[in-house]
Amino acid sequence: xxxxxxxxxxxxxxxxxxxxxxxxxxxxxxxxxxxxxxxxxxxxxxxxxxxxxxxxxxxxxxxxxxxxxxxxxxxxxxxxxxxxxxxxxxxxxxxxxxxxxxxxxxxxxxxxxxxxxxxxxxxxxxxxxxxxxxxxxxxxxxxxxxxxxxxxxxxxxxxxxxxxxxx
Amino acid sequence: xxxxxxxxxxxxxxxxxxxxxxxxxxxxxxxxxxxxxxxxxxxxxxxxxxxxxxxxxxxxxxxxxxxxxxxxxxxxxxxxxxxxxxxxxxxxxxxxxxxxxxxxxxxxxxxxxxxxxxxxxxxxxxxxxxxxxxxxxxxxxxxxxxxxxxxxxxxxxxxxxxxxxxxxxxxxxxxxxxxxxxxxxxxxxxxxxxxxxxxxxxxxxxxxxxxxxxxxxxxxxxxxxxxxxxxxxxxxxxxxxxxxxxxxxxxxxxxxxxxxxxxxxxxxxxxxxxxxxxxxxxxxxxxxxxxxxxxxxxxxxxxxxxxxxxxxxxxxxxxxxxxxxxxxxxxxxxxxxxxxxxxxxxxxx
Numbered sequence: 164x165x166x167x168x169x170x171x172x173x174x175x176x177x178x179x180x181x182x183x184x185x186x187x188x189x190x191x192x193x194x195x196x197x198x199x200x201x202x203x204x205x206x207x208x209x210x211x212x213x214x215x216x217x218x219x220x221x222x223x224x225x226x227x228x229x230x231x232x233x234x235x236x237x238x239x240x241x242x243x244x245x246x247x248x249x250x251x252x253x254x255x256x257x258x259x260x261x262x263x264x265x266x267x268x269x270x271x272x273x274x275x276x277x278x279x280x281x282x283x284x285x286x287x288x289x290x291x292x293x294x295x296x297x298x299x300x301x302x303x304x305x306x307x308x309x310x311x312x313x314x315x316x317x318x319x320x321x322x323x324x325x326x327x328x329x330x
Numbered sequence: 331x332x333x334x335x336x337x338x339x340x341x342x343x344x345x346x347x348x349x350x351x352x353x354x355x356x357x358x359x360x361x362x363x364x365x366x367x368x369x370x371x372x373x374x375x376x377x378x379x380x381x382x383x384x385x386x387x388x389x390x391x392x393x394x395x396x397x398x399x400x401x402x403x404x405x406x407x408x409x410x411x412x413x414x415x416x417x418x419x420x421x422x423x424x425x426x427x428x429x430x431x432x433x434x435x436x437x438x439x440x441x442x443x444x445x446x447x448x449x450x451x452x453x454x455x456x457x458x459x460x461x462x463x464x465x466x467x468x469x470x471x472x473x474x475x476x477x478x479x480x481x482x483x484x485x486x487x488x489x490x491x492x493x494x495x496x497x498x499x500x501x502x503x504x505x506x507x508x509x510x511x512x513x514x515x516x517x518x519x520x521x522x523x524x525x526x527x528x529x530x531x532x533x534x535x536x537x538x539x540x541x542x543x544x545x546x547x548x549x550x551x552x553x554x555x556x557x558x559x560x561x562x563x564x565x566x567x568x569x570x571x572x573x574x575x576x577x578x579x580x581x582x583x584x585x586x587x588x589x590x591x592x593x594x595x596x597x598x599x600x601x602x603x604x605x606x607x608x609x610x611x612x613x614x615x616x617x618x619x620x621x622x623x624x625x626x627x628x629x630x631x632x633x634x635x636x637x638x639x640x641x642x643x644x645x646x647x648x649x650x651x652x653x654x655x656x657x658x659x660x661x662x663x664x665x666x667x668x669x670x671x672x673x674x675x676x677x678x679x
Contacts, residue, residue, distance in 0.1 A: 168369050168372070168373060168423060169373040169374055169422075169423040169424075169425065170369075170372050170373050170374070170537070170540060170541045170542060170608060171542050172542070173542065173543055173546060174374070174425075174440070174543050175439065175440070176395075176439070176440040176441045176442055176444070176447075177374065177444065177446060177447065177541070177543040177544075178543050178546070178547055179441060180441070180443070180447040180450060181447075181450060181543060181544055181547045182547060184447075184450045184451055184453075184454050185515075185519065185547065185548075185551070187454060188453075188454045188457050188458065188515060188519060189511075189512065189515050191458055191461070191462075192457065192458075192461055192511065192514070192515045192518070193511040193512070193515065195461065195462070195465050196457075196461030196462075196464070196465055197461075197489060197493075197510070197511045197514050197515075198511070199464070199465040199468040199469070200464060200465070200468060200485070200486055200489050200490070201489065201490070201493055201510065203468050203471075203472075203473055204486065204490055206472075206473035207473035207477065209473075210473045210474060
């Protein structure tokens with residue numbers, strides 16, 4: 164025991180310095196060294212977990228939005244088709260109505276024209292008739308004046324006329 | 331081609347000790363006492379020897395601080411200026427002893443900054459630099475910015491491996507928090523000491539973890555950490571274990587064994603680390619000595635032996651590099667496992 168190699172003999176001085184040095188290093192590392200690293204790593208781990216969860220959520224939401232967009236697009240397309248159809252219908256109706264109106268108008272115009280023509284015709288006939296009457300009166304007058312130039316002829320005419328009337 | 335270069339280089343290196351040996355041959359005069367050299371290199375010293383050349387040695391003097399047992403006075407000096415009542419006792423591997431007035435030799439209170447103490451402080455300084463640098467990086471970044479790269483990233487990786495796999499895995503999610511910094515400190519202290527011990531010249535090379543005092547201290551710390559905060563179930567298991575009653579009532583056989591186990595666990599930790607590191611250093615030093623031995627046996631024999639021992643040296647250094655990590659890991663892992671055993675409800679969860 165007395166003569167063991169010095170690396171095998173406990174030595175108070177060495178133990179004292181080891182204790183002191185170890186306490187120093189323990190103090191500084193526990194205070195400033197390891198917690199900085201482990202806490203940061205722990206926080207980073209949490210942050211990564213959170214980020215992953217968020218990313219997952221976001222991708223899910225994106226999927227949702229995509230689906231929503233598709234349904235919206237589908238709806239819009241349907242709406243568009245419907246509107247187009249309605250527009251076509253409206254157009255047809257308007258055209259039909261316009262045609263109807265045009266037809267009615269033409270009928271009315273034609274009727275008016277006919278009426279006008281008829282009126283003009285009557286007017287013309289009346290005109291002609293009066294002219295004919297005037298002419299015939301004139302002619303009759305001339306004829307009468309011719310025939311009544313002698314008394315005898317006048318008497319004969321009166322007689323004939325009276326005969327005619329008395330008959 | 332590349333391999334030929336390597337082989338030539340190896341031969342050149344194996345020639346190198348020729349000059350060194352011729353220098354030391356004169357001073358050594360009578361053969362080579364390898365076990366003496368190895369032990370001397372392994373043990374603590376009052377000065378830091380760097381190299382010898384032609385009988386002169388280059389070494390860093392270290393302060394000696396001793397308290398006289400006779401007078402109680404402190405003296406501070408170096409190895410050259412050691413005052414009178416003290417002397418380096420060759421019978422006790424050069425430790426400082428004091429000549430008492432009655433002629434007996436006693437060991438005074440010796441708080442010298444020896445080679446190992448200085449080496450411990452270098453390790454402390456290295457650790458503080460590394461983690462000071464790392465924590466500064468973390469101060470300037472938060473978790474939302476990038477993760478560290480390069481050196482800080484490597485340190486973070488090791489810290490988190492020990493923290494998550496070793497400490498959390500062994501002690502359990504519930505109780506590991508207060509022990510983690512201590513175990514991490516132990517791991518990095520042992521790892522840095524082991525690695526620095528492998529550097530052959532001044533800022534490293536001293537054999538810290540291969541000194542029983544250091545492993546004794548670390549084992550005592552582990553024992554405190556294991557037992558002082560042990561749960562009630564743990565202590566009940568020691569003094570009243572789940573065994574047939576006749577094994578514990580008239581003669582407390584099992585409690586005695588269990589109580590013995592409390593001390594053997596840290597003792598095994600102490601011996602394991604000490605023996606591994608000491609043996610590694612001893613083997614490397616022995617192979618280095620074989621180089622010198624080979625040259626003393628003649629040139630032809632020397633070249634063969636040196637080539638072999640240099641290959642072995644490289645292999646041993648690589649192996650020790652691995653062992654440095656493995657031993658630090660094992661010490662931390664076993665301490666964590668024992669702490670975990672002292673919190674048995676965490677096991678059952």
